[in-house]
Amino acid sequence: MKKTIGSKQWHFGPYGGRYVPETLMKALEELTQAYRIFRANKKVQAELRHYLKDYAGRPTPLYEAKRLTEHFGRARIFIKREDLCHTGAHKINNTIAQALLARSLGKKRIVAETGAGQHGVASATAACVFGLDCVVYMGAHDIERQALNVYKMRLLGAKVVPVYSGSQTLKDATNEAIRDWVTTVDSTHYLIGSAVGPHPYPAIVRDFQAVIGRETRTEFLRREKRLPDYLMACVGGGSNAIGFFHAFLKDRKVKIIGIEAAGEGRAGVLHGMKSYLLQNKDGQVQLAHSISAGLDYPSVGPEHSFLKDSARVRYEAVTDREALEGFKLLTQVEGIIPALEPSHAFGYLKKLMPKTRKSQIVAVCLSGRGDKDIHTVQKFLKV
Amino acid sequence: MKNRLLQKMADLKRKKEKAFCAFLTAGYPSLEKTAAYAAGFEQSGVDILELGYPFSDPLADGPTIQFSSQQALDQGIGVERVLKMLAGLRRRGLALPVIFFSYYNPILSYGPARFVKAAVKAGFDGVLVPDLPPEEEAAFGRECRKHGLCRIFLIAPTTARPRAKALAAASEGFIYYVSLRGVTGARSKIPADIHTHLAVLKKTTKKPVLIGFGVSTPQQARDLSGLSHGVIVGSAIVQEIRKAKGRTAPVLNYIRRMVRAVKSR
Numbered sequence: 001m002k003k004t005i006g007s008k009q010w011h012f013g014p015y016g017g018r019y020v021p022e023t024l025m026k027a028l029e030e031l032t033q034a035y036r037i038f039r040a041n042k043k044v045q046a047e048l049r050h051y052l053k054d055y056a057g058r059p060t061p062l063y064e065a066k067r068l069t070e071h072f073g074r075a076r077i078f079i080k081r082e083d084l085c086h087t088g089a090h091k092i093n094n095t096i097a098q099a100l101l102a103r104s105l106g107k108k109r110i111v112a113e114t115g116a117g118q119h120g121v122a123s124a125t126a127a128c129v130f131g132l133d134c135v136v137y138m139g140a141h142d143i144e145r146q147a148l149n150v151y152k153m154r155l156l157g158a159k160v161v162p163v164y165s166g167s168q169t170l171k172d173a174t175n176e177a178i179r180d181w182v183t184t185v186d187s188t189h190y191l192i193g194s195a196v197g198p199h200p201y202p203a204i205v206r207d208f209q210a211v212i213g214r215e216t217r218t219e220f221l222r223r224e225k226r227l228p229d230y231l232m233a234c235v236g237g238g239s240n241a242i243g244f245f246h247a248f249l250k251d252r253k254v255k256i257i258g259i260e261a262a263g264e265g266r267a268g269v270l271h272g273m274k275s276y277l278l279q280n281k282d283g284q285v286q287l288a289h290s291i292s293a294g295l296d297y298p299s300v301g302p303e304h305s306f307l308k309d310s311a312r313v314r315y316e317a318v319t320d321r322e323a324l325e326g327f328k329l330l331t332q333v334e335g336i337i338p339a340l341e342p343s344h345a346f347g348y349l350k351k352l353m354p355k356t357r358k359s360q361i362v363a364v365c366l367s368g369r370g371d372k373d374i375h376t377v378q379k380f381l382k383v
Numbered sequence: 384m385k386n387r388l389l390q391k392m393a394d395l396k397r398k399k400e401k402a403f404c405a406f407l408t409a410g411y412p413s414l415e416k417t418a419a420y421a422a423g424f425e426q427s428g429v430d431i432l433e434l435g436y437p438f439s440d441p442l443a444d445g446p447t448i449q450f451s452s453q454q455a456l457d458q459g460i461g462v463e464r465v466l467k468m469l470a471g472l473r474r475r476g477l478a479l480p481v482i483f484f485s486y487y488n489p490i491l492s493y494g495p496a497r498f499v500k501a502a503v504k505a506g507f508d509g510v511l512v513p514d515l516p517p518e519e520e521a522a523f524g525r526e527c528r529k530h531g532l533c534r535i536f537l538i539a540p541t542t543a544r545p546r547a548k549a550l551a552a553a554s555e556g557f558i559y560y561v562s563l564r565g566v567t568g569a570r571s572k573i574p575a576d577i578h579t580h581l582a583v584l585k586k587t588t589k590k591p592v593l594i595g596f597g598v599s600t601p602q603q604a605r606d607l608s609g610l611s612h613g614v615i616v617g618s619a620i621v622q623e624i625r626k627a628k629g630r631t632a633p634v635l636n637y638i639r640r641m642v643r644a645v646k647s648r
Binding site: 010017018019020021022023024025026027165166171172175178179182183184185186267268269270271272274277279281282283284285 | 438439440441442443445449453456461462486487488489490491492493513514515516518519536537538539540541542543546550561564565566
């Protein structure tokens with residue numbers, strides 16, 4: 001097979017790859033080629049910058065959270081405000097870019113999977129602004145707990161298809177989106193929402209989200225004349241995290257922490273990639289349980305698996321209860337209502353902060369705002 | 384010992400006969416029933432058995448096989464039990480070639496090298512993993528070659544010609560041609576462009592080509608066998624099993640009708 005395709009660049013160490021049915025191989029190859037051209041095309045890149053700036057609201061602020069800093073009395077805490085992006089989360093960075101990419105592939109229809117619904121809303125929004133048909137697959141269980149986002153997607157003209165198979169969450173929505181894509185591959189682009197899936201998706205989504213880290217790095221150097229000591233972001237599939245971390249990976253002095261909801265499993269293959277995967281002893285995928293629909297994904301982007309093995313990034317788990325504490329803390333101390341996913345990162349602060357010094361800086365990525373989760377949180381937090 | 388699949392394909396070629404490959408989900412409705420169907424299939428003239436090992440996330444499969452897989456998993460099936468079942472059938476004289484079908488994760492979890500050895504020992508002749516292209520897991524491919532487990536690759540309507548050539552060269556026993564863009568499952572219509580694709584494929588390789596995905600009626604089986612070296616039927620059989628509610632006879636009746644249709648070409 002070496003003659004037709006060189007496979008080396010498909011992987012992050014032993015992870016990643018292209019574990020997909022043959023029907024999709026051509027589309028993935030076309031996507032790889034189209035992406036290469038997309039990146040080199042100055043006109044398209046200028047168009048992307050225009051949409052990110054004037055439509056999505058970039059650059060997003062880097063906010064020094066002085067009250068939160070006082071609360072712990074240790075390192076200064078900075079928050080990268082992805083919650084201020086149009087549609088309320090970092091997901092829009094990727095969907096606008098991929099919609100432009102779909103256009104350059106000549107595809108008029110996009111399919112997407114969604115867990116919390118943020119990627120679904122961002123996909124529906126991008127489809128709207130570029131005149132594409134949009135179908136979003138969503139687990140029936142998630143449809144119930146994220147009703148507001150379902151309504152938003154439908155308002156924006158997307159078709160939301162409930163998925164009743166398996167655990168009825170993000171994992172199963174992803175299966176169904178891939179099944180749709182296998183059937184409609186000639187006319188449809190699969191707009192994957194996280195840095196997961198078969199090559200080239202993990203690299204494409206990372207590149208489209210890397211703007212988060214680039215802005216953060218530039219802003220620290222401009223304002224503080226230095227880099228932060230700690231970077232922290234929540235990891236489900238891991239798109240906000242890889243986007244936040246990427247510009248800092250070579251800055252060896254910056255300690256990087258990814259916060260997960262569930263355990264990490266062992267190397268496995270799901271959704272076209274090899275990565276850490278929650279599974280039973282027979283290799284059947286196990287369900288990840290989390291209060292946040294965006295984090296209960298049984299695997300993680302392959303680059304995260306690679307970064308974990310290489311020890312460049314440390315991954316820590318946070319419970320539902322700790323996440324709710326993080327949610328409450330940011331809301332009550334800073335007046336910012338976070339989504340439940342980044343609440344996990346804020347929930348970890350009480351463990352991290354005592355180890356820091358006043359001269360240090362901690363930067364947290366606030367990947368999205370909490371409107372979508374109010375209904376869930378109401379059940380747990382009394383006011 | 385000679386590989387039963389290679390032997391079978393050579394026999395069919397000599398006799399100028401078309402092949403009928405039948406699929407079963409291991410453990411649906413129970414492992415005992417699967418064994419009974421397998422033996423019945425052989426007696427009913429099935430040439431090759433494709434035994435599907437259930438996976439929790441079968442993303443190339445439609446609702447029918449998703450359902451049978453989930454049912455089998457709910458009963459707590461494992462690789463060892465399936466291997467034991469086939470070894471038992473072999474001891475009782477089952478001679479038809481059997482292909483292990485599954486997604487890659489259960490194999491990876493079992494240990495690829497350990498799996499290949501155990502599968503061959505239990506009596507498997509080939510392996511078909513829809514989410515494992517030849518570019519990935521070179522070590523697994525080496526183990527299969529070392530122990531004489533045929534690897535069957537799929538070629539799709541979207542596969543470009545140079546790639547189809549490489550896949551055909553890597554495929555052993557036969558080539559699995561996917562009739563349509565989509566997941567497994569019975570369809571009322573066979574895509575119109577299949578003639579063109581198969582004509583191109585036949586110019587690319589001399590290896591036998593079997594057509595699968597969407598084949599359910601004797602008429603479709605007859606028509607597609609006319610264009611190729613035989614057909615593979617999966618979801619339609621699982622549906623018959625589901626309808627039969629534990630009885631064997633109605634399923635075997637269907638199988639015999641399909642075999643007759645295929646062999647009439």
